[in-house]
Amino acid sequence: MAKSYSWRSYTFLTVSVLVSILMVSIDPVAVAFSERAATFMINCVFIGLLLSIVLAVINFISNKEKRLISIIALIITLLNIAVVVFFLWFGANFS
Numbered sequence: 781m782a783k784s785y786s787w788r789s790y791t792f793l794t795v796s797v798l799v800s801i802l803m804v805s806i807d808p809v810a811v812a813f814s815e816r817a818a819t820f821m822i823n824c825v826f827i828g829l830l831l832s833i834v835l836a837v838i839n840f841i842s843n844k845e846k847r848l849i850s851i852i853a854l855i856i857t858l859l860n861i862a863v864v865v866f867f868l869w870f871g872a873n874f875s
Contacts, residue, residue, distance in 0.1 A: 783843075783844060783845060783846045784844070784845075784846060785845065785846050785849055786844070786845060788835065788838060788839050788842065788845065789839060789845055789846070789849040789850050789853070790849065791835060792832065792835040792836065792839050792849070792850060792853040792854075793849050793850075793852065793853040793856075795828055795831050795832050795835060795853075796832050796853040796854075796856040796857045796860065797856065798828060799825055799828035799829060799832060799857075799860050800856060800859075800860055802821050802824055802825050802828065803825055803860065803863060803864075805821070806818050806821050806822060806825075809821055825860075825864070826864075829857070829860060829861060829864065832853070832857040832860070833857070835853075836850070836853070836854050836857060839853075840854075
């Protein structure tokens with residue numbers, strides 16, 4: 781059977797990109813609306829990161845999937861995780 785991209789690969793990429801967009805837009809939303817909206821977005825970032833990790837495991841276990849989109853989404857997810865860990869570390873040590 782030929783390997784192909786399925787909805788899992790595209791969902792993984794979409795979630796990874798959406799988490800990146802949410803991370804970038806937290807501050808403008810907090811300024812324009814309220815801290816409550818920013819808190820909701822921060823919770824969405826954490827949920828999106830967990831979902832990305834689950835989707836990464838699912839995509840890389842499957843033998844029927846091509847890997848290129850999954851690898852791109854994994855790189856984006858790892859960068860997102862690095863940014864979140866950095867800000868958590870920075871906030872814990874320098875606040």
